[in-house]
Amino acid sequence: MRSAFNEELLEIARKDERIFMVLADIGYGEIEPFAEAFPDRFYNCGVAEQNMTGVACGLAMEGKVSITYSIANFPTLRCLEQIRNDVCYHNQNVKIVIIGGGLAYGALGVSHHSTEDISIMRALPDMVVCCPADIKEARAATHAMIAHEGPFYYRCGYKQEPDVHAGVIDFQLGKAIQARDGADVTLIGTGTVTFRALQAAELLAAEGISARVVSMHTVKPIDREAIIAAAEETGGIVTVEEHTVCGGLGSAVAEVVAEAGLGIPFRMIGIPDTYVHIVGTHEWLLDYYGFSPEGIAATVREAL
Numbered sequence: 001m002r003s004a005f006n007e008e009l010l011e012i013a014r015k016d017e018r019i020f021m022v023l024a025d026i027g028y029g030e031i032e033p034f035a036e037a038f039p040d041r042f043y044n045c046g047v048a049e050q051n052m053t054g055v056a057c058g059l060a061m062e063g064k065v066s067i068t069y070s071i072a073n074f075p076t077l078r079c080l081e082q083i084r085n086d087v088c089y090h091n092q093n094v095k096i097v098i099i100g101g102g103l104a105y106g107a108l109g110v111s112h113h114s115t116e117d118i119s120i121m122r123a124l125p126d127m128v129v130c131c132p133a134d135i136k137e138a139r140a141a142t143h144a145m146i147a148h149e150g151p152f153y154y155r156c157g158y159k160q161e162p163d164v165h166a167g168v169i170d171f172q173l174g175k176a177i178q179a180r181d182g183a184d185v186t187l188i189g190t191g192t193v194t195f196r197a198l199q200a201a202e203l204l205a206a207e208g209i210s211a212r213v214v215s216m217h218t219v220k221p222i223d224r225e226a227i228i229a230a231a232e233e234t235g236g237i238v239t240v241e242e243h244t245v246c247g248g249l250g251s252a253v254a255e256v257v258a259e260a261g262l263g264i265p266f267r268m269i270g271i272p273d274t275y276v277h278i279v280g281t282h283e284w285l286l287d288y289y290g291f292s293p294e295g296i297a298a299t300v301r302e303a304l
Helices: 002-015 032-037 049-061 077-088 116-123 134-146 193-206 224-234 247-257 282-288 293-303
Strands: 019-023 042-044 065-071 094-099 128-129 152-156 177-180 184-189 211-213 216-218 237-244 266-271
Touching: 002 032, 002 134, 002 152, 019 049, 032 247, 049 065, 049 094, 049 282, 077 116, 077 177, 077 293, 094 211, 116 128, 116 216, 116 237, 116 247, 128 134, 134 152, 152 216, 177 193, 184 193, 184 224, 184 247, 184 293, 193 211, 193 237, 193 293, 211 224, 216 282, 224 237, 224 247, 237 247, 266 293
Parallel strands: 019 042, 019 065, 065 094, 094 152, 128 152, 184 211, 184 237, 237 266
Antiparallel strands: 128 216, 177 211
16 A cells, blocks of 8 residues: 555655655665655654654745655654644644554554554544545545645554455545445444454344444544445444554444434444553454454344
8 A cells, every 4th residue: 555655645745845744764665756856845853753853844834735754653653743733723734644553563562563653633624534445545545635735644554454345446535435245234444444343244144134334534524424324224333443442444334323322332443541562463463453354243143
């Protein structure tokens, strides 16, 4: 997915001279084409994420579209004060892109895990929070990000993510995309883990349970209509996010359900309110925390 993002950004930058990339000494193997094509629009600030964010904000104040880019939580948690006080408070056109959200960098431990980012970015005024589920969404989200005026958080997958959508998609910020229809329950996912929700739906179908699967690629602003429709048209909602259960997708969906007064079975699948003290591959950690298709299906059965 990161390759798709960089390819798309490069093509957009060929037509839009406002676009600048500002990095913190990361991204090699992916960002060279941009750096070579636009050396005057590429800044490597070194291992100094706070400075990276300040430079990006300064560029934005001069009418540029600034993209900060780094792995996992480094462009968010290490420079949260600058994002809050410089970027969001002044509503500047800075796009914060992380590579490998959730547990993608599993073996490197909690310092490289990005498990609180959605809730933290979601809490910042004027910030759009976008978590594409597959390469099709990633490419479309890159265009939507540049077109949007203001702060934007883009949670990009790492690599080799499978497709969630079979055909052409209609990608709009704040509008979920239905990946599978169903009548008994709705699985709402965000980010690349949505594919596992799709696999769980296939397991449930073999048992006679019809599961709708929705990709909620934009967590903020969230698609209230899709959530309310799921609550009214199916027997319950289960959210799936590679993120803590505190304040992320599940919390956002629960807020909509509660405010609408919809009494339905509801469950959240996410990382518990704890640090990930174990290390392992990305796939192994996902299974450990209940994101296996079998684990998701079990939670759906419990909810129903």
